[in-house]
Amino acid sequence: MPVLPDPDPILSQCPLNENSAVREMRTEPVTAEEEYERNPGLKKEDIAELRSWMKSQPHLPIVNDEQLILFHHSCYFNLExxxxxxxxxxxxxxxxxEFFQNRDLSRPELQKALEVLQFACLPVKDPNGYQIIFHRLYQTEPRQYVFNDGVxxxxxxxxxxxxxxxxxxxYIFLFDMKGVRFGHLTRLSVSSLKKFFLYIQEGMPVRLKAIHILNTQPVIDKIMMLIKPFMKKELTQLIHFHRxxxxxxxxxxxxxxxLPKDFGGDQSSCEDLHVDYCQWMQ
Structure with missing residues (x-):
C-alpha cells in the first residue's frame, strides 16, 4: 500500500465580527490534556498504544495525540x-x-459550489450537547449541482x-431537501456514493447520532433506492424523514x-450562517 499523505493542516480561522451569525470559536485547537479532563473514559495508555501501532504501520502518517483522541472517542474507546x-x-x-484533495475554498469550482449549496455547523448545540450541521441547496437547478464538490x-x-x-x-446532520428534484439524480454516480458512505460509516471520526431529512420530496424514494445498498442497518436507523x-x-x-430561522428557529438565517461559517473556515 502506498504511503498516505499527512493529515490536513489545521484550517486557518479568521476572526469574526461582532455581528457574526457563527459563535466565536476558539482559535487554538483543543489540547490532549483538555480532552482527558472532559472524557473520563479516555485512557492515556490507549493513546500510547495507538501511537505505537501507527508508527509500526509504514503506510500511515504520524499524527498528534489530539487527532488520535478524536478517532478513539468516535469509536467509544474501543482500540480495535x-x-x-x-x-x-x-x-x-x-x-x-475528488473528495479530499484541492480543498482550497478559493478554487473556482468550490467558489461555484458555495453559491449552489449552503452549510454550517450551527451555533447552538442540542440539549444533549450534540453538534448540528446543516446542508441544503440554495440554487436548485440540477445542472449547477456537483455531488463531489458538495461532499x-x-x-x-x-x-x-x-x-x-x-x-x-x-453529531446530528440536518439535510434540507427543498428544491431537490429528479434531475439531481442524474448528477449522482454510484462509485462516488459508495465511497461517500464507506467514509461516513467507517472512517469519519465523529459519533453520528441522527440524520434528519427535512422537506422530503417525491424524489426521496428514488434516492433511497440508489443509496440503500451502501448503507448499514445502523445508519439506516439513524435517518428520520420529515414531510x-x-x-x-x-x-x-x-x-x-x-435551528436557523428558515426552519422556524431562533438562530440567524441559513444564508447568514453559511456566509459566516465559510468566512471562518478561510
Whole structure:
C-alpha cells in the first residue's frame, strides 16, 4: 500500500465580527490534556498504544495525540475499532481525491459550489450537547449541482468543526431537501456514493447520532433506492424523514433555539450562517 499523505493542516480561522451569525470559536485547537479532563473514559495508555501501532504501520502518517483522541472517542474507546477507523480514514482520503484533495475554498469550482449549496455547523448545540450541521441547496437547478464538490465542502465543514471543538458527545446532520428534484439524480454516480458512505460509516471520526431529512420530496424514494445498498442497518436507523413544511416533529428533538430561522428557529438565517461559517473556515 502506498504511503498516505499527512493529515490536513489545521484550517486557518479568521476572526469574526461582532455581528457574526457563527459563535466565536476558539482559535487554538483543543489540547490532549483538555480532552482527558472532559472524557473520563479516555485512557492515556490507549493513546500510547495507538501511537505505537501507527508508527509500526509504514503506510500511515504520524499524527498528534489530539487527532488520535478524536478517532478513539468516535469509536467509544474501543482500540480495535479505532485502528479500523484510522485505516479507513487515511485510505479513503488517499484513494478519493475528488473528495479530499484541492480543498482550497478559493478554487473556482468550490467558489461555484458555495453559491449552489449552503452549510454550517450551527451555533447552538442540542440539549444533549450534540453538534448540528446543516446542508441544503440554495440554487436548485440540477445542472449547477456537483455531488463531489458538495461532499468536499461537507467534509471540510466537519473537519473545521472537529479542529475547533475537539470531541463532542455526538453529531446530528440536518439535510434540507427543498428544491431537490429528479434531475439531481442524474448528477449522482454510484462509485462516488459508495465511497461517500464507506467514509461516513467507517472512517469519519465523529459519533453520528441522527440524520434528519427535512422537506422530503417525491424524489426521496428514488434516492433511497440508489443509496440503500451502501448503507448499514445502523445508519439506516439513524435517518428520520420529515414531510415538507412539517417541523413539529423536528422541534420535539431539536428545540427552536438550535435551528436557523428558515426552519422556524431562533438562530440567524441559513444564508447568514453559511456566509459566516465559510468566512471562518478561510
Amino acid at each position: 475499532a479505532t485502528k479500523s477507523c484510522i485505516e479507513v480514514y487515511y485510505t479513503t482520503r488517499t484513494n478519493t481525491p 468536499k465542502l461537507l467534509s471540510m465543514a466537519i473537519d473545521a468543526c472537529l479542529q475547533a471543538e475537539g470531541t463532542v458527545p455526538g 415538507e413544511n412539517d417541523m413539529e416533529a423536528v422541534y420535539k428533538v431539536l428545540p427552536r433555539n438550535c
